[in-house]
Amino acid sequence: KQEVTQIPAALSVPEGENLVLNCSFTDSAIYNLQWFRQDPGKGLTSLLLIQSSQREQTSGRLNASLDKSSGRSTLYIAASQPGDSATYLCAVSTSGSRLTFGEGTQLTVNP
């Protein structure tokens, strides 16, 4: 059974800091890995999708890496802003159409 773990559970940083969020998964047989952002009481916004054959993806200030063999992914946020405050979720796609989620990292960026 696939399990996804995200560390840390919560993170508070001053504005402008670069930061890294971590995601690990137990079964390396994945199709892809997706990072999402969730604002309080809202749905999920897709940030980055990394296919199993890829090593990283970039979008603006966000960079996600994937090391499938070790079951790890990182989301790097450069020059953080208060508007980045949200919960960040990692999810892996395995057999069939199942997305398995981690519990998320709650990020607070202080002005």
Added chain:
Amino acid sequence: ETGVTQTPRHLVMGMTNKKSLKCEQHLGHNAMYWYKQSAKKPLELMFVYSLEERVENNSVPSRFSPECPNSSHLFLHLHTLQPEDSALYLCASSLQGWGTTEAFFGQGTRLTVV
């Protein structure tokens, strides 16, 4: 806007009520999903539909009944729910139903069972 729209956004219902959640996607996707998000727990997959056919039922109690009349619409019919069913219910869609493509989520329906 993600292209996936859920209604209503909030719902309060009694344990004897019957209600339905609606999801609509305008992305031309062929797969749609229901997820449940409870406090302090990861998102849990409930149902998967691919080309209007249910392809996965993740051991969900029968008081939750999904319906997919076409590839753009997905419903979740609710009856005789329990207070522990209170949660955020999220709908998602993807181009294909076998997990290789990006998933897009709606804003969710916050359900409270009283």
